[in-house]
Amino acid sequence: MPRLGPYTLPNPYILAPMAGVSEMPFRVIAFQLGAALCPTELVSSQGLMRANQRTLKYLRFNPEVERPYSLQIFGGEPEAMVRAALVGKSHGAQIIDINMGCPVKKVTRNGAGSALLCEPERAATLVRDIHAATGLPVTCKIRSGWDEHQRNYLQVAHALFDAGCAGLAIHPRTRAQGYSGQADWRVIADLKRHFPDRPIIGNGDVKTPADARRMLETTGCDFVMVGRGALGNPWLFRELLGGAPPEPEERCEGVLRHFAAHLDFVGAGLELAAVRSFRKHLAWYGHGLRGAALFRSEVNQLDSPDEVRDAVRRFFGSASADPEGPGEEQDVDYRAALG
Numbered sequence: 001m002p003r004l005g006p007y008t009l010p011n012p013y014i015l016a017p018m019a020g021v022s023e024m025p026f027r028v029i030a031f032q033l034g035a036a037l038c039p040t041e042l043v044s045s046q047g048l049m050r051a052n053q054r055t056l057k058y059l060r061f062n063p064e065v066e067r068p069y070s071l072q073i074f075g076g077e078p079e080a081m082v083r084a085a086l087v088g089k090s091h092g093a094q095i096i097d098i099n100m101g102c103p104v105k106k107v108t109r110n111g112a113g114s115a116l117l118c119e120p121e122r123a124a125t126l127v128r129d130i131h132a133a134t135g136l137p138v139t140c141k142i143r144s145g146w147d148e149h150q151r152n153y154l155q156v157a158h159a160l161f162d163a164g165c166a167g168l169a170i171h172p173r174t175r176a177q178g179y180s181g182q183a184d185w186r187v188i189a190d191l192k193r194h195f196p197d198r199p200i201i202g203n204g205d206v207k208t209p210a211d212a213r214r215m216l217e218t219t220g221c222d223f224v225m226v227g228r229g230a231l232g233n234p235w236l237f238r239e240l241l242g243g244a245p246p247e248p249e250e251r252c253e254g255v256l257r258h259f260a261a262h263l264d265f266v267g268a269g270l271e272l273a274a275v276r277s278f279r280k281h282l283a284w285y286g287h288g289l290r291g292a293a294l295f296r297s298e299v300n301q302l303d304s305p306d307e308v309r310d311a312v313r314r315f316f317g318s319a320s321a322d323p324e325g326p327g328e329e330q331d332v333d334y335r336a337a338l339g
Contacts, residue, residue: 003199004037004095012216012222013036013241014035015039015230016039016226017042017072017141020041023265024062025258025261026281029257039097040058040070040071041072042072042102042113043059043073045112048087069092070139071096072099072141073085076110076116077111078129081098085136095138098116098141099113100114100156101141101175114175117175120152120155124159124162141201142170144171145175161198169201169225170188170191185218188204200222201222201223209236212240231281232283232286233285248316255281259305259312262281272303275304278308282295289315289316298311
């Protein structure tokens, strides 16, 4: 069984921490469908340090399902990051994950996210100080570099592992690429080749079970982190473990359960806000089904929970897959390709 720090995980498949997506309701669903680990979306260290109520809301988790509970934090100030990690630990966090990959300017301009790739020693200080203060395993998520001229992932990895990093996730695009282009899985293979005894988590362009298996087989990574491929399709984790995709009735009931949990998470009296923030999930759930465009147009006009439930039952109760499916990709062994 694969291990991450002191934790033995039941399989190598991890849900990526995604802003506005990896909230407690979606994490719980992913865990229940087979995901081995589901870190939170990135949470501001400044917000945690100041006990901002809106920020503390992101710490809510289900202790009966979310084991281990991994909290991802972001920031560039060591003292603030340590204090945030301690707040997280006091709220039940068992793993602290540091975001070193977010490419968004409002994050990087404050020395956080991908900006840490430009200062490996400062990044390593965060790992060392947080682990010393909390006693918790610290993991990190990085990119291959700032841009094509500064692809320093090996240097960053050396610094982080020397500082005690318990596991490293790599999204093999540069900060300059954002989410465009194709993830270069050769980077994952190269990282694993240089650190054969360290837990390496591959991430990027995993949309199907075949993609996940191909990443494991061709890069040698220990874990596969699934991000956008799980949007609207948390059943992907069940398929990764040999299970079947959902039938229309199961999909319909799953969407309704997610919506009910989302309503509870957002809170009483905030139904309109909950409906509006759930619209993106409805669009993702409908992707690839006949009539998805019309359904998406309809739900973007809905404002009440009852209207959403009715629309979900009408659409997902009988929706069938679009006959046009993705083509097969050719397997490439990136370990061999590196020579």
